[in-house]
Amino acid sequence: MRRSLLLAVTAVLAASGSAVYIASSADAAVACAAAWSPSAVYTKDMTASQAGHNYTAKWWTQNESPSTHSGQWDVWADNGACGGTTPPTSPPTTPPTTPPTTPPTTPPTTPPTTPPTQPPVGGLPKHALIGYLHASFANGSGYLRMADVPADWDIINLAFGEPTSATSGDIRFMLCPATECPGVESEADFINAIKAKRAAGKKVLLSIGGANGQVQLTTTAARDKFVSSVSAIIDRYGLDGVDVDFEGHSLSLNTGDTDFKNPTTPVIVNLIAALRSLKARYGAGFVLTMAPETFFVQLGYQYYGSGPWGGQDPRAGSYLPVIYAMRNDLTVLHVQDYNSGSIMGLDNQYHSMGGADFHIAMTDMLLAGFPVAGNTANMFPALREDQIAFGAPSSVSAGNGYVAPAGVQQAVTCLVKGSNCGGYTVRSGTNPNFRGLMTWSINWDKFYSWEFKNAHEPFLNGLG
Missing domain, CATH: 2.10.10.20 (Carbohydrate-binding module superfamily 5/12)
Incomplete structure (x- = not known):
């Protein structure tokens, strides 16, 4: 974000x-x-x-x-x-060997046989509209008071809770200061507005991270501080749960950590433990969403971590062990289908932002499951339909990869009903319980006269 x-x-x-x-x-x-x-x-x-x-x-x-x-x-x-460089006097510890360019073998068309078993969190509509509210900062879109967020938004993610330092685990959240956000409400009014939203059946979450909030839980002390500080924010503002929006260098796999089902990298292991602690603290009603970028999820179909040859980006696919470990407690996974490079889909073709095709191919991977790093013996299992949404920019100013409402709705129609899919063959079949749409952001949507909300809320409600 x-x-x-x-x-x-x-x-x-x-x-x-x-x-x-x-x-x-x-x-x-x-x-x-x-x-x-x-x-x-x-x-x-x-x-x-x-x-x-x-x-x-x-x-x-x-x-x-x-x-x-x-x-x-x-x-x-x-x-x-240009013209050549002098090699180093001693070679790197792990030479950056180029991985092979051959695509993974075509995955099986049937989903893996180990789906999650836990029921979904209650209180959400069948098809939800999810958005981020710029609560702690201002930008060109303008500030929006919590009480003025339209009722169409079913999940409101407060952007952002950020750490005092990358490795402290100490997450802080404060309302945007009045000097930066003229018209900002008082904290008491903000809390009362959250209470009113929740009373109306909406979910309000603390989104942790964002582009500027690098969170690396390298130690158990950082893990424990993360749990205590996030809990304090949830309790202070009366929130329903958290959204994990770790970007940049927050998640990275150590060399040799090759099994997404049994991770060994401390930042991964500690994050999983922290999320499980929060779930245990707040119980069945705790809402957990995640907003990874495609690099950290779908790229895992081709590359995972630094790879067996070394030299790959160790962040490739690094969200997969977190998603897998939390699959029974995850409410919604809404990958950011924006600010992304071309990604290979299950058809072994590269798909690029800007149209329905990218949303269809990227989301189908999560609904069907896929072999990690092309290894059909190491399948990332499909998630439940109700756990899957996808993220799209609300406007051209919100992020790269904007798709007009007609294209977004074409993608949803394809995923839900199996029709109007263009040239892509959906592996996951029809998905009538597909959860919905996420956008960055509510503020940008307001700035552009609510195009996203006005187009997609009635469309989602009409899916049945």
């Missing part, structure tokens, strides 16, 4: 902390021959040159200039000056 008006978050590669790939002289010559073009969209292992340096696109780009920017997933690696 994004705080600012900028539509793509980029970072200077040197400041991103990503590993630098050292090119050979031959690699450099190839790179210098491949001039960067802003019209090109490079994918894994493509090369480009600009401003006297050559670069390798490790994953994907959104037309970013390689010499000044990396993509959202740290894709551009600086290989050094």
Whole structure:
């Protein structure tokens, strides 16, 4: 999720902390021959040159200039000056070997046989409208008081609870200050408005993380602080649960952690334990949602962690062990189908943002299940239909990958009824209990005259 008006978050590669790939002289010559073009969209292992340096696109780009920017997933690696670089005197600990480019074998068309068994959390409509409220900050969309959030929104995620430091586990949430958000309500009015929403059957959650809130529970002390601090916020504001919106470098798999069903990486293990503690504390009514980016979920079909060859981004698929461990307690998983690169679907074709096809292919993966890193003996099982929604930007200003209402509704109709699917063959069949739609954000929707809400709330209600 994004705080600012900028539509793509980029970072200077040197400041991103990503590993630098050292090119050979031959690699450099190839790179210098491949001039960067802003019209090109490079994918894994493509090369480009600009401003006297050559670069390798490790994953994907959104037309970013390689010499000044990396993509959202740290894709551009600086290989050094054109004409060749001097290799390091000692090789890296784990050489960045390029993974094979052959796609995974086609998965079975029948879902895995180990679905979740717990019933869904009550109180939600069959098809829900889910949105994020900019409660702790302002941006170009303007501030919106909780009491003024329209009744159409069934789940309201308060953005954001953020840590005091990346590894502290100490999550804090405060209303936007009046100097930043003119017209902000008092805390007492905010709490009363939440109470009124809940009395009307709405769910109000604390969304933790976001683009700026990196959360890395590296220790058990951080895990315990996470539980106590999040509990304090839930209790103070009278909330229904939490939304896990970990982005950036919050979740990453350690080298050798290759089994999503039995993770060993501390940030993964501790997050799972913390979420289980919160569920145990608040009981059956606790609402748990997650909003990962496609890189952390669907990319796991091709790549998981740093991989058996090394050199892959260790964040690839890193949400999978969390989703799997919490599958019986997860209320809704709404992957962000935006700010994303092209992702391979179950048809072994790459799908890109901007139309119904991307929403259909990405969501079908979660409704059908898929082999992790192409290993058909290691299947990520399908989730229940009522646990699955997908996220879409509410407007062109809210994020990359905006799709007009007709395209979003085409995707939902395909997933629910199996019709109007375009060229994609749905593996999961029909999904009449598909939960609904999430958007970033309620504020941006208001800014654009409620296009998202006005189009999709009656549409969802009419699905039956």
